[in-house]
Amino acid sequence: MGRRKIVRDGYDKIASQYAVKRTANSEDIQLLNLLVARLQPRSKVLDAGCGSGYPVSQFLSQYFQITGVDFAAEQIRLAKTNLPYSTFVCSDLTRMPFKKDVFDALVSYYAIIHVPRQEHSRLLVDFHRILKTGGLALLCLGAGDLPEDTADYLGTEMFWSHYDKETNLRMMKESGFEVLWYKVVGDPIDAASAHLFVLAQKLA
Template identity: 35%
Template structure:
């Protein structure tokens, strides 16, 4: 079984457990909220790896045009319950099923870290493709490159896998895709296996030069 299929199966099997453990508080959510609040009026936002619809889609309901994307059918089912009426799409971040220049912002909140390392740059390029010039992305990563798995994540009896590119590699991938990194923070993820702070990056897609 590929890593991608293993992650998808894990999130299907432990959807309820993950939803119960995911906090909507803390420094990471504060950074996310400030990012969303600073977007233009009625923005179109893609939440890539939306999971159960929290914290991103729920915060945008009523004030924006959010779209949630996830490859887990069970997670999307929970998102449908948590954020009724929000457009939800089952798909893969390495080949986003959206046209070019479709969004004002993209969030990837604890989702890029599950993509195989060789595909990280492709995902960042896909974010650039679907964003309008000047569009913004907020994503979470890890400090150093690491790939591994936990056979009993969150005491669920389900194996979860991660592929983390690391902070410097992620910033390089963003720049290569045409982004300027405009913000970097550290925040503790209470779902992590350790208490280390993890980086969040905000980047802006550079405007195309005028002819």
Template identity: 35%
Template sequence: MNDETPPEEPSTDDARDHDEWARAVMQGYDGVADAYDADREPAAELPFVESIAADLPDGARVLDAGCGGGRAVLETLGDEYEAVGVDVSSAQLALADERAPAARLVRGDLARLPVDDDAVDALTALHSVIHVPREHHEAVFREFARVLRPGGRLLLTTGVGEWEGETDDWLDSGAGMQWSFHGRERSLELLDEAGFAVEDDSVVDDELGGGEWLFVRARLRE
């Protein structure tokens, strides 16, 4: 684990630069952190988190990629496993530190996780990949495969249908936010191409209202 590595300098190669987008998401979550944390109700997510942890060995390392304020994953697994949370937002990481003090927290980006190869037994990405431009989702899934050990478990949320949008005032916080994701079929196809065997997927209502999310459980092929 390398928790001292800062995010790399922005790339200028992409038509829609991931780093520029990530900075906007970081600023948005820094601004909306308290409002988002107050509105989060992870009860519907907990069965998925618990199912991922069900067959983990003692001392397993779990990475929450886009951990936010630590709800659902870190607050549930932080005391039992070696839990690591990665997020672009310093404000969100501060909340996670209060909620899950046993977890190891690192500022970082989903497309360049500050984690060694084959370093974790399970990886969760709840409501985080959806903030990455969808043309970069393939690279993010390959990054997940890089850090997971063979046979490692993956739990993520993505869109039921393809969508992209933004707002200047999310949750009446005055902070902007951006979303971008493929629909179910393309997301599952990209996971397969990245080396994951999808075990199941379930549609769950958006806890903040306004739609549905696809919860996907998969295993990295050995």
């Protein structure tokens, strides 16, 4: 089974279970206030890898105009039901159908780590493309080196692939971003895992 199919089918299978396990009280969700403090009300924000819309899109929709993208069809179906006043698109993260300079900010939680890491640099460049100049990106990246791994996750097969913290920070800068802040944060579902959260700004 291909890597993308593993991730897509896996998240479709655990869609409802995953939504229940995610909580708006976890530290990673509180980090969204970094955007709330810096953006104007009704700013256009993309949730890249939005899943069911909970809790990231739901939290941000209190303040901003949200567009979510995910390639798991069941997750998008749930997102449209959960947040009918936001816009959700079923699309692969690496082939998003957006024009350049569209969004004021972009958030991607627990999505990039499921993309083969040799594609991460190109993905960051595309994030840069669709953000307006000065736009913000709040991203969840790998905190350690993991070329690739497939293992059980909530009862289904799942794929991960990511670089270490230093490599990710370097790639952000090489993609045209200024890194404003970063922190390694524990996974709210898997206590044995941690991820690098980065707030960055698109340079001209």
